[in-house]
Amino acid sequence: MKALIIGAAGFVGGYLMDHLQRDLHWDVAATKLAQEKIARAGVDVYDLDILDCEAIVRLLDAVQPDYIFHLAAQSSVALSWKNPNLTIDINVKGTANVLEALRAAKRPARLLLIGSGEEYGHVLPEEVPIGEDNTLRPGNIYAATKATQNMLGSIYARAYQLDVLMVRAFNHIGPEQRPMFVVADFCKQVADIEKGKSDPVMRVGNLAARRDFTDVRDVVRAYALLVQRGEAGQVYNVGSGRAVSIQQLLDQILAYARVKIDVQVDSARLRPVDVPIIEADIRKLHTATGWQPEIPLAQTIRQTLDYWRGAEE
Ligand code: A2R
Numbered sequence: 001m002k003a004l005i006i007g008a009a010g011f012v013g014g015y016l017m018d019h020l021q022r023d024l025h026w027d028v029a030a031t032k033l034a035q036e037k038i039a040r041a042g043v044d045v046y047d048l049d050i051l052d053c054e055a056i057v058r059l060l061d062a063v064q065p066d067y068i069f070h071l072a073a074q075s076s077v078a079l080s081w082k083n084p085n086l087t088i089d090i091n092v093k094g095t096a097n098v099l100e101a102l103r104a105a106k107r108p109a110r111l112l113l114i115g116s117g118e119e120y121g122h123v124l125p126e127e128v129p130i131g132e133d134n135t136l137r138p139g140n141i142y143a144a145t146k147a148t149q150n151m152l153g154s155i156y157a158r159a160y161q162l163d164v165l166m167v168r169a170f171n172h173i174g175p176e177q178r179p180m181f182v183v184a185d186f187c188k189q190v191a192d193i194e195k196g197k198s199d200p201v202m203r204v205g206n207l208a209a210r211r212d213f214t215d216v217r218d219v220v221r222a223y224a225l226l227v228q229r230g231e232a233g234q235v236y237n238v239g240s241g242r243a244v245s246i247q248q249l250l251d252q253i254l255a256y257a258r259v260k261i262d263v264q265v266d267s268a269r270l271r272p273v274d275v276p277i278i279e280a281d282i283r284k285l286h287t288a289t290g291w292q293p294e295i296p297l298a299q300t301i302r303q304t305l306d307y308w309r310g311a312e313e
Contacts, residue, residue, distance in 0.1 A: 002027040003227075004065035004109075006050065006098065007072025008043075009036035011177045012114075016069060016220040017043055024224060029063045031072070048072075050094035056101035060109065067227040068111045070098050073146075076180055077118065080142035091145035092152075099156045099164070110163040112227050113153045117170035117212065117239060118143035122275055128243075129281035132168070132235045139275065150235060157233035165230045167223065170239030170280045173300055174216035175307035182246060183213070183304055186253045191308035194258050201262045205269030207250060210243035210277040215295035225289035239280030240293045252301050 003020050005013055008030035017040055020026045031048035032038050038045045048059055050072050060068075073091050074080065080087040095113065102111055120130050121139040138144040146168075156162045177184040182205075192198045222238045230236060254261055285291055 001067065002029070002063070002065045003067045003069065004060070004063050005030045005069045005071060006048065006056075007070065008032060008045075009038050010071060010073075010075065011174075012172070012216060012220060013038075013071050014176065015174070015216045016071070016223060019217070019220045019224060029065065031059065050097055051089060053097035053100055056097055057104045060101055060105040061107075064107050065109050068098075068102070068109050069223060069227070070095065070111060070113050073114070074142070077140050077142045078180060080140060080145070084141045087141050087145050091142070092148050095149040095152055099152060099162065102162060102164075103156070103160055108163060110165070110227055110232075111153075112223060112230075113149055113164060113166045114223070115150045115166055115168045115235070116143065116146040117168050117237070117278055117280060119147040119150060119168055120278065123278055125277065128277050129241060129279045130237070131281040132237055132284055154233055154235070161232075163232045165226060165232055166235040167226065167238045168235060168280075169219060170212040170214060170237065170278065172214050172216045172219040173304065175304050177216070177304070182211075183249060183253070183301065184308070186250060187301070187305040188308045188311075190253060190257045190261065190305060191311070193261055194309065200259060201264050202250070202254070203264055203266035203269060204246070204250060205266065207247040207265075208245060208276065210245045210279070212239040212241070212243050212279045213249070213297060213300075214238070214240045214293055215297075215300040218291075218293045218295050221294075222285060222289065222291045225291050226285070229289045231288065234284075234288075236285045236288065237280040237282055238285060239282055240297075241280055241282040243277050243279035244297065249297075249301070252298060253305065256302060256305055 009032035029044040074087040121137040173183040179185045179188040
């Protein structure tokens with residue numbers, strides 16, 4: 001099997017390359033932006049900006065993949081508020097380009113579009129756990145672009161019989177994630193305090209919110225299973241199926257800290273829109289693939305903290 005990962009220089013891309021190459025022994029090609037770096041033996045690396053549709057067609061004809069994983073995105077909710085047009089360009093126009101390129105490519109391939117649990121947005125307590133058919137009420141620009149991406153995918157699957165399937169991935173976490181996401185942020189703060197680089201005070205946002213966290217290595221395993229066993233035109237939630245509060249996460253992270261740390265609520269970290277609980281219904285994914293999460297939250301937290309303890313700056 002030959003896989004092409006578009007947008008492989010980000011957080012998920014590294015883990016997906018590892019899984020496809022090392023565990024599944026597939027041939028792997030990967031794209032990055034010109035200024036990014038991917039150093040991985042045995043992976044064919046190409047520069048690609050998804051805003052250039054013709055470049056995507058040329059790449060697909062050169063690589064001739066069986067499976068395409070579309071990870072390229074503006075993936076930050078915070079940046080989507082600051083720069084909506086950039087987010088719309090990359091996540092909506094970029095995805096439209098990928099779909100058009102696949103339609104124009106000489107050889108058919110199966111495409112997995114990576115959406116987000118954020119698409120569900122303002123989830124009502126009685127809607128939890130959230131199934132794929134739940135109404136989407138995106139609460140931020142990033143979520144709206146991912147909901148649009150998903151709709152484009154299902155339209156192309158139906159209108160052109162394109163072999164496209166979609167996921168809505170809930171929070172995924174692990175070593176190497178950027179500290180704009182909560183677990184990486186907390187672990188980095190603890191590591192900085194332990195190194196004496198900051199005062200022994202953790203700055204936190206809303207601790208009551210409950211979210212569905214999955215280790216990124218479990219997430220990429222689900223993606224690979226879905227391209228093999230999922231159904232074209234369908235959307236699948238990818239999550240743990242179990243919500244934990246940010247307070248519980250914080251308590252676990254602090255339990256591993258080597259020094260005593262105080263906690264302080266920082267109003268700058270409170271998001272403009274917050275939803276009390278988000279938890280995925282993962283039965284559809286499990287039925288299609290047999291997948292279930294394997295890596296316990298405590299292990300992910302320990303490894304993420306160790307990553308930040310060793311991180312150079
Ligand atoms: O924004 P950068 O410089 O970090 O580059 C990101 C890259 N990217 C692009 N690639 C091709 N053409 C573009 N016009 C373009 N703009 C940005 O896509 C980054 O290297 C990659 C996405 O990686 P991350 O931001 O680290 O996302 P992550 O956590 O790997 O998530 C993968 C997917 C995304 O679609 C998320 O929205 C979804 O999973 O949750």
